[in-house]
Amino acid sequence: MLSGLRRRLIVMLLVPLAALALLNAWFDYRSADNVAEQQDRRLAALVPLLADSVIGEGPHGGDPPVLLLAPALAEFFKDGAGSASFAITDADGRVLAGESWLASIAPSTTEPEFHSEEHAGTTWRIVRERQQTVLGELVIALADGSDPRQRWASSVLFKVLLPNLVLIALAAFAIGWAVERALKPLLELKDAVERRSPRDLSAFDESASPEEVRPLVRSLNRLFGLVDAQAESQRRFVADAAHQLRTPLAGLQAQVEAWAQAANQPGPDATLQLPAEQVNKLRGATRRTSQLANQLLALSRADVRTMQTEPRQQVDLKALCEDLLEAHLDAASAKHIDLGLDTRPVQVMGHEWLLRELLANLVDNAVKYTPAGGTVTIRCGSADGLALLQVEDDGPGVPVQERPRVLERFYRVQGTGGEGNGLGLAIAQEIARVHHSHLDLQSGSGGRGLKASVLLETAAATAAL
The missing domain is CATH 1.10.287 (Helix Hairpins)
Structure with missing residues (x-):
């Protein structure tokens, strides 16, 4: 939730900044467009001055006409050295003065004609117009290589977009930091809730x-x-x-x-x-x-969420097995069941009363469903660095397909004899979960009976963690 809220805030703050950057670029382009219109008007105003600057023919035939530039024209060519040019041609397109590359077909009307043209790597803004001079009607062409549109296109990356992108990147870091600080109380509240025990x-x-x-x-x-x-x-x-x-x-x-x-x-003297x-x-x-x-x-x-908060203690599984053997010995003897022990010293960290309940349910199930004359063995010891708690019998067992279901509450295998509520194995499984394990059901020795096992972390392994 907080991640989505943080992302939403950052996007909602950065999108307007990006929109403002694009708006700034558009205004800059519009400014360049206005300057270009002013440039066109300036060129159109200089064309008559260039026509008036023609004061006579050259001293010899074929020489350029004599020019006396008006102050405004002189200033135009001086300020735009290298980016200002002109050409004076006759009606046939013959260049009388200026640059030959500006020679072109004479305009069809007396109105000035504007267009942009590429020459020598520069985009020129050119105006051509028919003008009456002392030498008759001539075509006057003026060119300006300082086209604001061209300057805008070449500098838009470094002067507009790049600064705006840097600004947006810095703003993203600043906004991210600010949002993180602003959401800190929510994050602290989240951590406080997560640290709470049930x-x-x-x-x-x-x-x-x-x-x-x-x-x-x-x-x-x-x-x-x-x-x-x-x-x-x-x-x-x-x-x-x-x-x-x-x-x-x-x-x-x-x-x-x-x-x-x-x-x-009944005794011989029983009154009832x-x-x-x-x-x-x-x-x-x-x-x-x-x-x-x-x-x-x-x-x-034996609720997993509740017992996770309870302190654990060291439990001696060998002593626990001996206690459960003594508690179920009478019931086993009544059915002529050989109830035996196969134990080795091993200790685990857990809840002693829960492990006692787990083992009691496993032993009670084994004694209850093992037929008379059968065998039930209680085991504990170490296996692959873990503590093993196991009860094995040679009774009817549980079919493989039924084993996941017998761990459910109140489920009993169809046709099972004896008394039962279908809770013993479910309780054992729940207690195994409390101890971060599970109840493993397999066939007993020789494929007969049922072997119920639980693997637990030893007390030494728990202490090492």
């Missing part, structure tokens, strides 16, 4: 801006206020939702788990017999609801 919605100081920019600053402050109010409302909603959903769902799940245990393993099938369905629904609430809250918090 969470910094404080108002700009209106008094620090020029009067013309203050309405824009006032509008920005009003927009920041509205966005801040909306963001604060959303933050309160997320916090309230986390409290209002997690606590009762956790209590409900604990109660249902107790009912399920009583229904599945519950239908096991219904209680197990209720437990499954409660688990799914609790998981969905937790995943939605995690997805809301």
Whole structure:
């Protein structure tokens, strides 16, 4: 926007200057044209004087006639030495006096005839007229090589156009500097807006801006206020939702788990017999609801634009993998799944709770969809200077054409069994984006199962930057 505004201002200021330069050249040409008309009138006035200057024949036959130049003619030839000439010819075109190159056919009328002619590299303004002299009717020709039109054509580049072009170039630099200085408050405002973090919605100081920019600053402050109010409302909603959903769902799940245990393993003295099938369905629904609430809250918090402003900390991926193994060991054992570790010490700079959420979703997906008796392996280590975090299983896997889509929210592969909301991989992908990476899905060893990997910058590489 600023670049377009700067260009528009410069063009709008330079175009009038260029128009004035052309107008100046046109006035200069008109001035030369007026001088040329005065020159024609002067030549026409000198022709009768040159005719009157013929006072007799030459002393011998064939000699030029005797001339006694009038003072005005003498001054004309003296001032225009080298650029003034004349010729006196008879009616047959024979030159009696003056320059032979001026000889021409006599004018058909008694009116003076004007024309321009090129001779010896000079453009001459020539007038010819029939005049009565003491020797009879003669043709008088006067030529002036100082044609203002010619002088204008030869000097227009150096005396008119070139100075104007230099003036326009200097004006362009001056105008560009002035426009740059004038737009500096807008540029500073732009830089201030770009430096703002998404969470910094404080108002700009209106008094620090020029009067013309203050309405824009006032509008920005009003927009920041509205966005801040909306963001604060959303933050309160997320916090309230986390409290209002997690606590009762956790209590409900604990109660249902107790009912399920009583229904599945009734004692001989049980006072309450519950239908096991219904209680197990209720437990499954409660688990799914609790998981969905937790995943939605995690997805809301794992926002790329929001988390970019949060400080990072050093995270030990090996310890993180060991914690997640312990957390999912019971679920894996219940399905007779071999949940193992293949870890090497590696540390990254990131958000510990987000990386924990990412790995938890990958392990939970692997355990959930791997059939009984299968294998799930959690890995971490270094690969090509980057930190590798990976979960591999030998379950049904994901078809190649479906892999981009399973990273979308609420998408599940058709025909997939087990419980799920289609959010686990979407959350993992969002968290990977927060850490400037992406979730890579490939087939497991031997073409079986799914291998989900994330490459992260190591803490040492981040410190070097």
